[in-house]
Amino acid sequence: MDKKWLDQVISKYSSPSGRILGILGEIQKAKKYLPKEDLVYVSKKIGIPISQIYSLATFYSFFELQPIGEHIITVCTGTACHVKGAPKIISALETLLGVEEGKTSPDGKFSLTTEDRCFTLNTARCFGACSMAPVLRIDGNIYGYNTPAKLPNILKSYGWRKK
Numbered sequence: 001m002d003k004k005w006l007d008q009v010i011s012k013y014s015s016p017s018g019r020i021l022g023i024l025g026e027i028q029k030a031k032k033y034l035p036k037e038d039l040v041y042v043s044k045k046i047g048i049p050i051s052q053i054y055s056l057a058t059f060y061s062f063f064e065l066q067p068i069g070e071h072i073i074t075v076c077t078g079t080a081c082h083v084k085g086a087p088k089i090i091s092a093l094e095t096l097l098g099v100e101e102g103k104t105s106p107d108g109k110f111s112l113t114t115e116d117r118c119f120t121l122n123t124a125r126c127f128g129a130c131s132m133a134p135v136l137r138i139d140g141n142i143y144g145y146n147t148p149a150k151l152p153n154i155l156k157s158y159g160w161r162k163k
């Protein structure tokens, strides 16, 4: 944690209105997520309970509480994709990316990031492309008709290499 940098960020937001959101926004922009130690420091420094800061950080979807990767892979777990094999796609991606197998949340409540922070794997429900099930999205690009065998080639175009 860089206290000097955080102090500078905090001092930029002296007015109460929007103060916390401004500070959190700067931390998110600089670090791509909100490190716990930074939130604790901000809480003490400006005298706002950490619970209040966490409730704001979890309310707004653009804040991340965990480090995220350079590329975001989102597997659809909607009904059509589930029936057409989304669980197998998730499992294959966990293996290829080397993240903890069986730990990707099917309800999209938490995601997994590779150690090198190149990829974050998460899930969401229905991208509106059910006819191409099972579907996944990487950085906004949709890939349909997926099979575990097709995944390495897709990942390679985002810099993935087999380890």
Ligand code: FES
Pocket (backbone or CB within 6 Å): 076, 077, 078, 079, 080, 081, 082, 125, 126, 127, 128, 129, 130, 131, 133, 135
């Ligand atoms: S259920 Fe996956 S795109 Fe609709």
